[in-house]
Amino acid sequence: MMKMRYGIVWVALLAMATAAGRAEDVVGQEIAPWQPGMLDIHQISTGRGNSALHVFPDGTTLLVDAGELGQKTPRHTPDRPDGTRPAGEWIARYIRHALRNDPKPSLDYALATHFHDDHMGNASDVLYMSKSGAYKLSGLTRVGDEFRIGKMIDRGWPDYKYPEPVKVGFMENYRAFLKWQAENNGMEVQRFAPGRSDQVVLCRDPKRYPNFEFRNIGVDGEIWTGVGTETRNHFPPLEGVPRADWPHENMCGTSFRLSYGKFDYFNGADIPGVPAEGYPEWHDVETPVAMAVGPVEAAVVDHHGYIDSQNAFLIGVLRPRVWIISVWDAGHPTQRVWQRLQSRRLYPGPREVFATDVHEATRVVIGGIDKLASDRGHIVLRVSPGGGEYRVVIVDDASESHRVTKIFGPYPSR
Numbered sequence: 001m002m003k004m005r006y007g008i009v010w011v012a013l014l015a016m017a018t019a020a021g022r023a024e025d026v027v028g029q030e031i032a033p034w035q036p037g038m039l040d041i042h043q044i045s046t047g048r049g050n051s052a053l054h055v056f057p058d059g060t061t062l063l064v065d066a067g068e069l070g071q072k073t074p075r076h077t078p079d080r081p082d083g084t085r086p087a088g089e090w091i092a093r094y095i096r097h098a099l100r101n102d103p104k105p106s107l108d109y110a111l112a113t114h115f116h117d118d119h120m121g122n123a124s125d126v127l128y129m130s131k132s133g134a135y136k137l138s139g140l141t142r143v144g145d146e147f148r149i150g151k152m153i154d155r156g157w158p159d160y161k162y163p164e165p166v167k168v169g170f171m172e173n174y175r176a177f178l179k180w181q182a183e184n185n186g187m188e189v190q191r192f193a194p195g196r197s198d199q200v201v202l203c204r205d206p207k208r209y210p211n212f213e214f215r216n217i218g219v220d221g222e223i224w225t226g227v228g229t230e231t232r233n234h235f236p237p238l239e240g241v242p243r244a245d246w247p248h249e250n251m252c253g254t255s256f257r258l259s260y261g262k263f264d265y266f267n268g269a270d271i272p273g274v275p276a277e278g279y280p281e282w283h284d285v286e287t288p289v290a291m292a293v294g295p296v297e298a299a300v301v302d303h304h305g306y307i308d309s310q311n312a313f314l315i316g317v318l319r320p321r322v323w324i325i326s327v328w329d330a331g332h333p334t335q336r337v338w339q340r341l342q343s344r345r346l347y348p349g350p351r352e353v354f355a356t357d358v359h360e361a362t363r364v365v366i367g368g369i370d371k372l373a374s375d376r377g378h379i380v381l382r383v384s385p386g387g388g389e390y391r392v393v394i395v396d397d398a399s400e401s402h403r404v405t406k407i408f409g410p411y412p413s414r
């Protein structure tokens with residue numbers, strides 16, 4: 001009698017441990033909620049730029065970008081789920097669903113990788129104002145209006161002057177947002193500090209997950225050496241450089257590596273690795289960044305796979321199993337980038353490439369693009385507790401069903 005009861009208890013405990021230990025995603029059903037110990041990285045599909053929600057093992061949240069392109073052309077992919085709401089609003093609603101088990105969801109961190117509208121939003125033709133009237137709502141400012149952001153990190157705070165005063169149209173609006181949120185919601189603003197691993201940390205239950213690290217790699221040409229927190233300047237002093245050769249916005253963007261046990265992940269935003277003809281070699285930012293990062297399990301394709309990105313060195317060094325492309329244009333990816341991603345000369349072994357939403361024209365032009373593991377949907381990287389294995393879960397982006405359409409893996413971390 002006693003023996004049997006213990007047996008039942010043991011089975012029940014085992015079932016609970018299994019349920020707590022991993023996401024039970026099923027194709028055709030709503031994606032399972034995040035659970036403690038898991039690392040989730042959601043590449044959100046809107047057709048208007050990048051946005052990735054990260055939920056760390058202790059529940060700490062980080063939003064990387066919240067793009068909202070203004071005008072669209074036939075080169076661009078359609079709005080997802082559709083054009084009835086602005087991208088920033090779709091992103092906020094997606095976040096609310098992803099954090100649905102949190103009674104008071106908030107963003108502990110937000111990172112603006114660089115100052116372009118497909119990563120931050122625009123303010124030119126946007127009519128929506130915040131309730132306070134202090135700033136317009138688009139992309140990041142809309143998400144930040146809906147969720148409290150603890151710490152906002154970007155490449156320019158506090159003076160936004162490198163390599164020259166940032167002149168994009170929405171900068172004034174973004175700074176009005178920072179000022180209002182700092183004064184009224186206690187938001188802290190910091191400049192991205194290259195080389196450090198203590199700027200983005202677990203802030204809910206850090207002692208439980210000592211094998212988690214968020215490493216800042218580079219910003220504004222200042223790049224981690226891989227030793228301690230040491231950095232070096234990849235760009236020469238600007239005094240000796242003709243103005244036409246000065247680093248452009250994408251070159252100045254942030255890059256980081258996220259590690260959880262044996263699992264490593266890379267995000268280099270829109271940094272280039274193939275300088276335009278006639279430009280200096282140091283316009284290649286990917287090479288020194290890749291040297292610092294080393295091999296990873298999964299990586300976001302730099303600059304959406306555009307013509308100046310994903311050089312052979314970076315691909316050969318990172319050598320991930322999983323590549324993720326955030327698409328909004330017919331040039332995402334370009335043909336040469338697609339070929340390099342497939343190249344077994346650059347690194348051996350299998351790999352899967354996932355894209356949020358491939359453009360019809362890209363499908364026609366690029367041979368073999370049908371080999372994409374997935375060409376449509378939100379891309380959710382789900383890392384199991386401890387980081388030993390991970391899956392890729394594709395979620396329907398045609399509606400807000402949050403229905404799983406495909407599951408890949410588990411892949412072991414190396």
Ligand SMILES: [Zn+2]
Nearest residue numbers: 116118119270
């Ligand atoms: Zn971009």
